[in-house]
Amino acid sequence: MQHLAHNNTIDQTKEKAGYFIQINNQNCHYEVKVNDFLAHKYIDPYPAYSVRPMLNGRILKSGKQTLSIRITPLQGEVLSKNADLAIRLLRYPNMLDKENEFGGSTIIMEWEMPQVKEELPYVQFDTIFNAEVPYVINDIDYAIDLSKMDEDKLLKEVTHKFKEMHRMMSEDYDSFNRIHKSLFERSVLSRYYSSEFVEECLLDNKESFQAERENIQPIENYVLKLYGNGKIATLERIKDGGYIIWAKDPETCTESLSLPLYIYKDKRDNQWHIW
Template sequence: MKYSISILFSLLFFLQSCGQNNKALDKEVNEILGNLYKDVKNYDQRINYHAMIFIGGCNYEVLINDFPVDRYFGEGNGAASGSAPINRAILKSGLQTWKIRIYPIHDIKEINGKVTMLPRNTIQEGARVEIAIEGIQFKENGDIEKRFGKVVDFKAPLKKDDKTGKNIFAEAGKPYIEYSGTFQADVPYQLAGWEEGEDLYKLDKSTLEKQLLNKYKEYSNWIQNRNLEKIAKSNLNSEKEESQALFYDKQTNQSIINNNYINGWGAEGLKVYPLENYKIKFFGNGKLATLERSDYVGDPILAGEYVNKNNKNEEMKVFYLYFYIPKGKTELEVIR
């Protein structure tokens, strides 16, 4: 294929502009968030608590201190296991709470030409639920340096089926079940978090919903205009706390900037979905609020899609935001 000199020049100019824009974005975000690791205290005493989760035949949501740290809503074929860091939900040493909510799996169906996921009515007999929480100290290269032992080791009960003699999920046949407990965590930091936030349950729900929607509209506009400076400034307090809770070093700090901001919030060509079909979800014992999709369980309202440069596939990005109102103030702020 042949190109005219003018087209080639325009293409070269476009590529140079993209590169310059990326460098400018990178500089803006680094100026705001690039030195978070320098303020991390007690790095030598770091301890990262992780929730090790084994799930089979069900959907779930794991909460630490009533803050969501892991979830899955979708088809339930087979079993899955993974590890989720939970320090971002631990504000200080002491007694913490854990909860795991169990839901039926979803089936993919086509309704009126639209593919959607519909939850089943009840939890199936083959469901399995296990959660363990353990304190771990990692080396800077990511290897485990020290284990502090499990502080939670829970397996949902099974029972023997009278007909088949097989072990089945004891709560099978129910539409929802949750398990909860407490554990002791010892961390070398204390975060303000949302503890001193206003009780959002006491606010008029429709007013709160409008305030939340306005905040999401701000973020949506920032994403569409690739205004990472405003996003980074809005998230600064949250990022400061997370850098301490997760004990950022310089490499981790830069990775967060690259993955979450340059290639996340600022992904080239990211098209934001309309802000629609939403409902308020409360967390943090009523001090946190977010907007989630009402038609896709567990999905945040703020999401979009872009073409991945590496594999040329269309991919989806989702953005979870948790707002609170600091005591004595009236405006919502991001805290996670």
């Protein structure tokens, strides 16, 4: 994976707005996609949870953004009558103004799933919202449409790349961080990270994985998933849809650490790169 030149840009004179989604769920699992990129997934066994992930990494430029939420059973094949999920989409005008709560939030929209009154395998909610951001991320413009590739060839290539990165993490994490840094370079624009914070994140990842080295699981029992309208690939665990790069707690057998990894194939060099 070599380093390609990027044409991503940011207008430093514009508001460094941040978009977040507050999610409160009970007795269900769910996944949230923004512009067909996975923004958040809840697959834990616990019946209730609240989270507020940032969406900027899935917003590539100003304008209309798609939001899709798929709610699935916590257990079994159909949703519990007690399943519930509510969201609140929030905008903060200035993510650099930490002392004043980033300028205060504005509610863009709210939604709560209807009460489950019949046997349903899932509930799907799709909508569109408008976002104004100061940056343009155009790496995806160079991505090959993977949905048009031969499925067997695609699976073989993606698996090879994931196993290569998996090996790098265990043998030489610094070499993995060198290619992983491209993701954080985009975050400098979309999440307004400082270069110092990026270096801290890369170091934290290295230390976390080295501490869990003995518990990192092999790449097996996975399924290929495409996001970003067919341009981004990843491998997910068949069992629960979790990330394929993960560590298992030897006592509880639950996930103690995981790393979301996505790759795309750039038409300029026909090579795989981290998204």
